[in-house]
Amino acid sequence: MKKPKYKGRGNETKKYVIGICLLGAALIIMLIAMALAQPQHTQGTDVPQSTSESTSEISESAVQPETEDGEFRLLESAEPTLQGHNGYFTQKENGEKIWERDKRFADTWCVSENAVPGLLTFLGNQVYAVPTSAITNTPVADGQEDPTVYVQLYGYSPNIVDADGYVRNTGIWMRQEFTGKRIYVFETQEEVDAAQEAWEKGQAILNGDDTTDGSLIVNGRLVTGGYPKCVNDEWYVPLTYVAYAVNPSLFRNDTSQNVLTIPLQGHYAGATVSVPYSLGSPGLYKTETFEAGNYSANLGEGAVDDNYWTDEFRTGDGNACYVPASELSRYTGWYIYTNGKSVHVVTDETDVSDIFLLNTQGNRSAANQTNNGSDTITKHTNPDDERLASIMQDENGSSSANDGNTTTNETQEGSEEDSGRNP
Known part of the structure; x- marks a missing residue:
């Protein structure tokens, strides 16, 4: 009579141990993957x-x-x-809503008689010509000039632009005049x-x-x-x-x-x-x-x-x-x-x-606005000064004059980056 065959217990134990080890390794790999499952960014991007x-x-x-x-x-x-x-429409300063303060400015200065006829920024906002003192809230001493600056309204808040309506800072929160609706x-x-x-x-x-x-x-x-x-x-x-x-x-x-x-x-x-x-x-x-x-x-x-x-x-x-x-x-x-x-x-x-909206303004840098007959770069120009010309770069990189006269406002350095007036 043939003896029955039996499977060796040693082989079963080895396979069981190996299976447990593989399962544990898989669980560890899954936990690591879950912890690292985040979007990656390269530095500087x-x-x-x-x-x-x-x-x-x-x-x-x-x-x-x-x-x-x-x-x-x-x-x-x-x-x-x-x-x-x-x-x-909810921010306050000194207990007063900022838009209400700015609305007083708009009601006083951004009116039809100060609107530059037919001039809108590429955002569709009207351009107004106002005295610098209206923006700075600084009285003008006797005998001193009060230069004109040009503004559009973001909601009711004034934003300084060039005299031809060029908007220099398009990286801030641009808004539709009066409504305050965000413009992207x-x-x-x-x-x-x-x-x-x-x-x-x-x-x-x-x-x-x-x-x-x-x-x-x-x-x-x-x-x-x-x-x-x-x-x-x-x-x-x-x-x-x-x-x-x-x-x-x-x-x-x-x-x-x-x-x-x-x-x-x-x-x-x-x-x-x-x-x-x-x-x-x-x-x-x-x-x-x-x-x-x-x-x-x-x-x-x-x-x-x-x-x-x-x-x-x-x-x-x-x-x-x-x-x-x-x-x-x-x-x-x-x-x-x-x-x-x-x-x-x-x-x-x-x-x-x-x-x-698509930014259709073209390229205008400080280096493209120069004093005629000199090497001086003028960042803010006076549109009434015949010596100054505004130079625009077209899509091909060539330059062309804009009505032979220029375009930007004469005011403080860097003011075009401010979205509102100084309190």
Whole structure:
């Protein structure tokens, strides 16, 4: 009789141990991959790169219960907060709304008799000729001249332009006169078309015509590449993508220091706040914080009579700089909405705008405006001075004179970069 064959127990044990080891190694690799799954930036490159998360992954694992009617609801912002204090029509200085102060200027000086006939900036705003003293609020001594300067209005706030309506700083928060609606300016027609397409896609989601999950919308436009996440009932927003969409000229990502500089409306042009970030995933416990609040003129109402406050906020997670929506709204004043599936970030109601324009001004640098008969470069010229000529660079790089006379205003150095008058 043949003896029955038995499998060796030693081989089974070895295979079992090897299987356990392989499983453990796979789990470790998966954990490392999840921790590193953040959008990468090369140093010196400000444009955000696409995140590695797919829309389907976000929609399945990172959503709150959908609102009953599918409507977007405002997420809570704890007090104290900059909400209601950092918008164009809400900012205050010395207890007074800034736009109301600027409206007094507009009602006094930006009137029909001061309007330069037929002259609009490329933004479509009227150009007005006003005395320098009206801008500086400085009395003119007897015997001194009060040179003319040229302004357009961003809402009701004066912005100095050249005498022919040339707008020198297109990187700040440009607005439609009187309405204050944000005007978004692009350098190529392709960028204009892309913005319009993003607007249409964003509106489709907001109106419920598109049910795509995990979408990030900023001021009405769909932002590609960045996806919000919901962890433990808290929405986390990829701030890198939001900041670039808000104002790419003021957005900066210092990857060497892991600091993201984001644009705010602020009182002055170029107001920003810096948010540090470190490697990590949204929702994980971390102790790193940074200070922000209403402690600077660039961040809030900014005057001795205003309410100053600061608080400690969670630093961002990963290169996408994921931050809790409840905290982001406090130190920016932004309004953040969700329908349980997607997130809509509104920096200010006036910023929800589809006014997308191509910059058609051409190239005008200080080096292209010279004193006739000399080597002196003149940055601000007097249109009444026949010795001065405005030189424009056309698309082929050749120069051409503009009516043989010139174009810019004679005022303080650098004033064209200010979006409002000095208080």
